[in-house]
Amino acid sequence: xxxxxxxxxVAGLAVIGFVLGRARALRSADGxxxxxxxxxxxxxxxxxxxxxxxAAIVLAVWSVAQPMVLDRQVSTMIPQSVxxxxxxxxxxxxxxxxxxxxxxxxxxxxxxTAEEAATLxxxxxxxxxRLGEIGVALGADVKPEVLAAAQALRIKQNTASWxxxxxxxxxxxxxxxxxxxxxxxxxxxxxxxxSGTKSLLILSACLAVLTTVGIILSLVFNTIEFFKLYSAxxxxxxxxxxxxxxxxxxxxxxxxxxxxxxxxxxxxxxAVPIGLFAAVYxxxxxxxxxxxxxxxxxxxxxxxxxxxYGLFALLTVGPLLVDIFGDGGALGVSWMKGGTAVMxxxxxxxxxxxxxxxxxxxxxxxxxxxxxxxxxxxxGATKSETIRQVVxxxxxxxxxxxxxxxxxxxIGETMIVVLGAGAAGKLDMNPFEAxxxxxxxxxxxxxxxxxxxxxxxxxxFALGMTLFVITLGLNFVALYIVRKYREQYD
Amino acid sequence: MNDMRIMERSVETNDIKIAANKVQVFxxxxxxxxxxxxxxxxxxxxxxxxxxxxxxxTFLRTLNRMNDTIDICRVEGDILLxxxxxxxxxxxxxxxRAKVGMVFQKPNPFPKSIYDNVAYGPRIHGLFQTxxxxxxxxxxxxxxxxxWDEVKDRLDGPxxxxxxxxxxxxxxxxxxxxxxxxxxxxEPCSALDPIATAQVEELIDELxxxxxxxxxxxxxxxxxxxxxxxxxxxxxxLVEFGETGQIFTNPSDPRTESYISxxxx
Numbered sequence: 001x002x003x004x005x006x007x008x009x010v011a012g013l014a015v016i017g018f019v020l021g022r023a024r025a026l027r028s029a030d031g032x033x034x035x036x037x038x039x040x041x042x043x044x045x046x047x048x049x050x051x052x053x054x055a056a057i058v059l060a061v062w063s064v065a066q067p068m069v070l071d072r073q074v075s076t077m078i079p080q081s082v083x084x085x086x087x088x089x090x091x092x093x094x095x096x097x098x099x100x101x102x103x104x105x106x107x108x109x110x111x112x113t114a115e116e117a118a119t120l121x122x123x124x125x126x127x128x129x130r131l132g133e134i135g136v137a138l139g140a141d142v143k144p145e146v147l148a149a150a151q152a153l154r155i156k157q158n159t160a161s162w163x164x165x166x167x168x169x170x171x172x173x174x175x176x177x178x179x180x181x182x183x184x185x186x187x188x189x190x191x192x193x194x195s196g197t198k199s200l201l202i203l204s205a206c207l208a209v210l211t212t213v214g215i216i217l218s219l220v221f222n223t224i225e226f227f228k229l230y231s232a233x234x235x236x237x238x239x240x241x242x243x244x245x246x247x248x249x250x251x252x253x254x255x256x257x258x259x260x261x262x263x264x265x266x267x268x269x270x271a272v273p274i275g276l277f278a279a280v281y282x283x284x285x286x287x288x289x290x291x292x293x294x295x296x297x298x299x300x301x302x303x304x305x306x307x308x309y310g311l312f313a314l315l316t317v318g319p320l321l322v323d324i325f326g327d328g329g330a331l332g333v334s335w336m337k338g339g340t341a342v343m344x345x346x347x348x349x350x351x352x353x354x355x356x357x358x359x360x361x362x363x364x365x366x367x368x369x370x371x372x373x374x375x376x377x378x379x380g381a382t383k384s385e386t387i388r389q390v391v392x393x394x395x396x397x398x399x400x401x402x403x404x405x406x407x408x409x410x411i412g413e414t415m416i417v418v419l420g421a422g423a424a425g426k427l428d429m430n431p432f433e434a435x436x437x438x439x440x441x442x443x444x445x446x447x448x449x450x451x452x453x454x455x456x457x458x459x460x461f462a463l464g465m466t467l468f469v470i471t472l473g474l475n476f477v478a479l480y481i482v483r484k485y486r487e488q489y490d
Numbered sequence: 491m492n493d494m495r496i497m498e499r500s501v502e503t504n505d506i507k508i509a510a511n512k513v514q515v516f517x518x519x520x521x522x523x524x525x526x527x528x529x530x531x532x533x534x535x536x537x538x539x540x541x542x543x544x545x546x547x548t549f550l551r552t553l554n555r556m557n558d559t560i561d562i563c564r565v566e567g568d569i570l571l572x573x574x575x576x577x578x579x580x581x582x583x584x585x586x587r588a589k590v591g592m593v594f595q596k597p598n599p600f601p602k603s604i605y606d607n608v609a610y611g612p613r614i615h616g617l618f619q620t621x622x623x624x625x626x627x628x629x630x631x632x633x634x635x636x637x638w639d640e641v642k643d644r645l646d647g648p649x650x651x652x653x654x655x656x657x658x659x660x661x662x663x664x665x666x667x668x669x670x671x672x673x674x675x676x677e678p679c680s681a682l683d684p685i686a687t688a689q690v691e692e693l694i695d696e697l698x699x700x701x702x703x704x705x706x707x708x709x710x711x712x713x714x715x716x717x718x719x720x721x722x723x724x725x726x727x728l729v730e731f732g733e734t735g736q737i738f739t740n741p742s743d744p745r746t747e748s749y750i751s752x753x754x755x
Contacts (some may be wrong), residue, residue, distance in 0.1 A: 287561070371598040375661065377559060379611040379668055380588030389610070394601045 001431045003063055006165055010059070010172045017176045023049030028184040038190035046189045048178035049196050055172035062164045070160065071097070082145050088453075092146065095138075099127070099150035102136035107135050118151055139203070199420035220467065222461035229455040235462060241425030242373045243445065243456045251459045253466060255425035259435035260467075263346045263421060264410035266431065270350025272403055275357025282358070283365040284387055284413040295362070302355040313348040313420030314339065325432055336432035338422070343431045345420035348414055349481075356406045364398030365391060397482050404478035408471040414439040438463050502533040507672060507702040508553060513567035515548055516558070521550050526567075526728045528721055530672070535694060535703045536718035536733065541749065544723040546706045550674050552702065554590035571672070588615055589692040591670035595677040597657030598637060599649030599664075604641050607649040607660055608632060611668035627667055635663035636693050655686020662693060666701075673697060675705040679712065691716050711752060714738050722746045 025043035029035035036043075078465055083089050106112040111134045112120075120127060142150075151448070161180065181190070227235070230251055238252020251277050278298060282291055303392040320340025325336040325343075336343075368391050376386040392399070414437075422434025445460040452458070508530040515523035523545045530536050530553075538546040541624050548557070555576060557563040561728060576586050588611070599607050608628045611617070618624040619711040628645070632638040641652070649660055650747040658678060665673060676693070694716045697703055707713050713720055720730040722743075730737060730746045741747045 094745050147590075208605075209672065369598070371594060371596055372600060374559075374592075374594060375598040375600065375727060376610070378554065378587060378592035378594070379614070379664065380584050380586075380591075381614050382584050385614050389614070 003059065003197055006059060006168050007056070009169065010055045011233070013172050013176055014048040017047035017051040017179060018044035020180055021045075024180060025185060025189070027188075028183070029213055036185050037188050038193075040204050042189035042193045043183050043187070045193045046196075047176065047183065047185075049193065050175035050179040051172050052175075052312050053196070053200070055168045056169055059164070062168070066160050066164065067097075070153060070156050073156065076172070077149045077152060077481055082143060095146050096149045096153060098136070098138065099131070099146060100153045102131040103136075103150060103154060105136055106131060106134050118154070120147065120151070128457070155403035168274050194267045216468075217460055219465045222458055223465045226455060226458035226462045227445075229458065231259060233488055234460070239427055241441070243459070248250075248420045249456050251455065253380045253438070253463065255427045256436065256441055256463065257420065257466075258427050259342065259438070260341050260411055260437040261427065262431065262435065263349060263417060263437060264407060265347025266343065267353055267410045268348035268403065268407060270347055271353035271406060274350075275354045275406075276361055276399065277353075278354065279356040279361035279365055280392075281385060283362050284383070295359075298355050298358055300355075301352065302359070304352070304415060306352065307419075309348050309352050310419030312414040313413045313416055315349055318420065321432070335430065338434060340420060340422035340434045341432045342421055342435050344441075345417050346431070348420055349410055349416050352416065353406045353410060357410060360402035361395070361399050362404065364395045364402065366393045367398070397484070401478045404481070408474040408478070411471055411474070412439060412467065414443060418443060432487050438467050442467075493508055493601075499675075504528070507532040507572065509568075509570045510553075511568045512567060513549070513552065513565065515545070515552055516564040517548075517560075517568075518562040518695065522726055523552070524529055525728045526723075528728060528731055529706060530702055531719065532671075532702045533698055533700070533720055535698050535705060535717040536571070536719040536721065538706045538721050538723060539582035539708075539713050539749075540723035540729075542708075544579050545726045546721075546723045547676050549723070550676055550704060550706050551592075553672070553674055554587045556592065558583055562573070563690050588668050588699050590671055590672045590674060591665035591668060593658070593673065593675045593678050595682060596681050597654055597661050598662050599657050601648065603646045604632075604649050604652070605645040608663050610664060612681075615668055617668065628660050631663040631667035632660075634666050634693075634697070635659045636696075637663060638687060653686075655682045655689060657688060658682055658686065661691065662690070662697075666697070670701060672702045672704065675703065677706050677708060680708065687712070710738070722749065724749070 010453040022040045022044035026033070026040055027037055028452065033040060034444060041449055071093055075089060078089065078092055078096075083092060107114050107117050112130070121144070127147055128138045131138060139444075187407070235251055235253055237254065238250055239254050240250040240252050241255045243249045243251060282295055282298075286294060316329045318341070321341065322336050322339050324331055325333060327334040327337075329336070372390050372394060373386055376390045381389070417437045421436055422435050423436050423440065425441065426433060426435050428435065440461045442463050443461075445457055506529045508528075510526055510528045510530075512523065513523055513526045526549060528536075528549075537736065538550060540546050551557045551566050553576075554567065565577060568705055571586070571590065574581070591611075600610065602610070605628055608631050612624060612627050618627060629638065629642075632641060637656060640656060641647075641660070649657065652660060654723065658681070662678070664675075678694075679690050682690065691712065694703055705713075705716065719732065719733045720734040722729045722736040722741075722745075724735065724745055730741060730743045732742075738750060739744060741750060
């Protein structure tokens with residue numbers, strides 16, 4: 001039975017449970033709500049939760065785990081000779097599941113009988129042609145072992161899905177029965193529902209945390225895999241980045257880190273003064289009308305997708321900079337060879353970061369109490385003296401935090417760099433040279449027809465891990481500074 | 491509680507420091523201060539009393555143009571400081587505020603060291619030549635605010651780390667460091683405990699030797715204890731202004747008597 005139907009059955013049963021539980025509770029109190037321990041709603045909710053939640057959880061876990069378990073069982077059927085022939089076990093297994101799905105589809109469309117699909121032999125039938133007729137395209141002729149594995153997979157899938165249906169439905173009915181049986185006017189339904197709600201909330205929080213842990217673990221394991229193939233020393237201290245799929249790659253991270261830092265620093269040099277001055281203007285000088293109009297306008301900058309910034313860098317800023325700093329440009333110098341350069345990406349990224357700095361700083365400056373400004377004015381300080389000597393120092397920890405958050409954003413930025421900074425990993429001081437960053441290289445190492453077992457592809461995980469550690473560190477430092485030096489105003 | 495002292499207090503006459511004639515203050519449409527005439531004498535403590543919302547704080551803030559920072563606030567009439575109208579377009583509010591210092595209701599030390607808090611005014615007005623001069627000003631101001639002994643060993647510590655009463659005396663030191671001629675105090679003791687209040691009141695009495703002090707207070711005992719002149723505000727009007735002893739013992743207006751005896755306010 002398809003998962004959707006099971007789910008609908010369980011949900012329907014939960015609704016019935018709600019109505020029944022509520023009615024039963026009322027009946028046990030002779031229709032007088034005051035004799036019930038809890039409001040009638042809680043008796044209904046108790047029945048609905050007990051019917052739905054355990055069954056739904058089992059269903060979800062089963063749906064995720066079933067393909068993994070079955071794949072592992074079936075993969076033992078594939079002989080080593082076929083694996084050597086077809087590249088890797090992963091590729092063969094994806095063939096197997098594609099054939100199995102194709103057979104399912106053929107049966108569903110009536111092109112094959114169920115019996116035929118189960119007994120098909122590639123020695124006698126051209127499976128590829130038969131499946132092609134019904135729109136399932138296969139890359140190569142189906143090997144007998146693959147077909148056998150696919151048929152075995154179908155049988156196992158079928159069994160497993162029947163078992164899961166049985167287990168889930170049984171669980172739902174058991175929960176339903178249990179909840180309805182215990183419903184009576186003295187049953188403490190409210191307490192049970194409240195603690196049930198709490199458990200659901202905890203479960204959600206755990207899911208979020210577990211996902212994060214899962215992502216980090218996958219990074220870590222792939223990074224370890226990479227360091228088995230490539231020496232950590234060469235990776236962290238190598239000064240050349242030249243991946244090649246012929247096996248003579250030099251994968252030093254330093255040129256990429258340098259590019260990342262260089263572009264981020266230029267971006268911050270652009271964004272911090274402009275953002276900060278904008279924030280000071282908005283919070284201290286602008287009238288309420290200007291503020292109501294200008295603040296959202298600046299924040300629109302934060303809503304522009306970064307790929308659009310990338311286009312802007314590639315098509316507008318790059319050529320403009322070449323016109324100024326390039327050969328035959330306005331300055332008569334030829335520092336810049338092409339439109340893609342550290343400077344191009346840095347300037348555009350700076351524009352992107354302005355709203356981060358200005359919006360956060362504006363909030364922080366507004367949080368400085370008016371009494372401090374009054375105190376300063378009362379001593380005969382001018383507005384700019386007050387801002388420079390009282391307001392900004394009081395807001396400084398928050399502003400530093402805002403800048404560090406902007407920095408971690410700059411380090412993680414990808415699209416502007418891909419389009420604006422070029423693709424060459426280089427250690428160079430000239431800001432008009434094309435360089436590239438860690439993020440841009442992660443993209444280029446994982447796109448295209450890569451073999452995921454090679455160091456050239458796995459290096460992406462090591463790069464990602466490095467980046468993750470750096471931005472995590474920056475965020476920690478930012479939060480620490482903000483917490484430690486924040487003045488407590490009440 | 492100190493009624494005897496009020497009776498015995500001698501009545502002196504000093505020069506008029508601030509003269510307010512027919513002052514009106516508007517907050518947008520709201521007419522907050524109506525036709526107020528007050529003469530504030532030099533080397534005298536003048537207390538403004540009255541129920542909440544009667545306009546006494548608003549009037550105090552017009553004396554050093556602190557209301558300028560509020561957009562919708564509008565002031566009419568003349569306020570003369572040493573004969574010069576402070577609302578004259580030629581007058582720079584920044585210079586005015588250096589002459590008319592202010593201490594606020596809630597202690598508001600800057601998030602800087604104690605030393606830098608006191609040195610703030612002298613620094614922005616350039617009142618010193620050498621570092622030693624500045625050290626002198628800081629020490630003198632802290633002594634005058636009766637807090638020197640408590641903070642002399644931790645001048646580099648943060649001003650916000652002091653207790654409430656110490657913070658308020660630090661704010662007073664900060665205000666006197668710019669050598670003002672008038673000191674305005676907006677309920678300076680409302681956030682303080684009785685001991686700190688007593689210290690600040692004693693201080694106000696000493697400050698009278700050098701400045702004209704104007705103090706807004708909710709506590710009638712405090713007005714009676716520290717002031718020589720008292721002005722009673724009610725609903726934006728100046729109801730009565732005169733010698734403190736006379737206001738508290740023999741008020742001429744029935745509203746003053748009702749307020750002092752606790753029937754209104």
